[in-house]
Amino acid sequence: MKNTLLFTLLLTVFTTVVEASEQKNTTNVASENLLSSLTQKQWIHGSQDCNTITDPAIEVFQYNDSSYILRQSKCLTFEAPFIYVLVGDEKILVIDTGATDDVEELSVYKTVLALQKKHNEKEQGVEREILVIHTHSHSDHYGGDAQFIDQEKVTLVPASADGINDFFAFEDWPNKPTTLELGGRSITIIPTPGHQEEAVSIYDEQTKWLLTGDTFYPGYVYIKDWHDYKASISRLTAFTNENTVSAILGSHIEMKSSAGEYYEIGTTYQPQEASLVLTTADLVALNTAMSELDEPDKVALEGLIVEPLGFLPKLIGSIVGLFF
Structure with a gap:
């Protein structure tokens, strides 16, 4: 009798372990397929x-069910920036608003x-608000802000230093990240100045982006401030050592499929x-090169390719920033 009970117990444990392993493998394959679809994705690329x-x-x-990437047409703006939309249970996070304010x-x-309507209708009774933030304050990333101003259930965080600090309340900029909750979806906001003073990077716990x-x-x-940028790349590298990152996604594509070749600005x-x-x-390769x-x-x-700005472009950028 004892042997029968022991065998039954062992069989149950074995079955549970096998099922858990199969479920994990299925999840891993699904994740790999998702990432592959993104890596191989051919975007609209002008004409x-x-x-x-x-x-x-x-x-x-x-x-996936709650993560979207938008790209603006290169025929309407050569910048063709990418915009990210992450849907939580309570909020929809919009990262950047693109390069133009043309509403029509x-x-x-x-x-x-x-997208908001789609998700609200899918889960009846849920009314998600829209939260708009920016990776930095260059105009091709806040050009569409005017479309969101005074809209119902929309919070727009200005791309300026004051706007960012007032909303996120960083305790130790740029050394300490802060977090943002969308409802069942945690977002980490990481200060990464260098390309521009108020630049941040965003980590999504769900997709691992x-x-x-x-x-x-x-x-x-x-790069506007080389030493700030060097420190930011070092911090980002340290962050990826401590957190699982499935993909690093920026706001533009300018490189060609041939290694090291790029399209000229304005293409x-x-x-x-x-x-x-x-x-x-x-x-890691960039961090290693810069550390040397x-x-x-x-x-x-x-x-x-990373290159420091010369004196004149930096001066122009600083003057423009005074009027933002």
């Missing part, structure tokens, strides 16, 4: 003749509103774009 293009003004890519032709707000704006993306990254047709996805290995430099200098890697 040789923008007068005849049929691409949408905004492409909407659904990554390129309405980010209307696109987000449609690290969203880096113009701090780190497959393109030609210009409106990019048929051979690199993937939007960068990896922790890319970040005592003075600001250009760093050219296969997946991105």
